Amino acid sequence: MVHFNDILLEWLTHSFTEYPVKNLPDSQILALCNMQLDEPQQEALDTLLEKQREDELTSADSQELQFLMKLYRRGLIRKAKALKIAVDRGLISPLSAA
Numbered sequence: 001m002v003h004f005n006d007i008l009l010e011w012l013t014h015s016f017t018e019y020p021v022k023n024l025p026d027s028q029i030l031a032l033c034n035m036q037l038d039e040p041q042q043e044a045l046d047t048l049l050e051k052q053r054e055d056e057l058t059s060a061d062s063q064e065l066q067f068l069m070k071l072y073r074r075g076l077i078r079k080a081k082a083l084k085i086a087v088d089r090g091l092i093s094p095l096s097a098a
Helices: 004-017 026-033 039-053 059-088
Strands: none
Touching (some): 039 059
């Protein structure tokens, strides 16, 4: 399982080095379009969501789940922005055209 401190360190590192999506080069825009949580983060999220469904979350689990959900939402927002920019730049076809 991913440790909360590891995730926090990774998040803090990225939060200070992230550029606005609109300023990224095409290659990074396309990479963001395909972005997902990494495997350990996804496994931790799945485990915590299962514990939540079973009403078995500890206080520490709840904090980790909240953090992972924020990370996930933030990633979705960046991904959505990247998809819009990729369409605007002509890098991919509009999703409605697929």
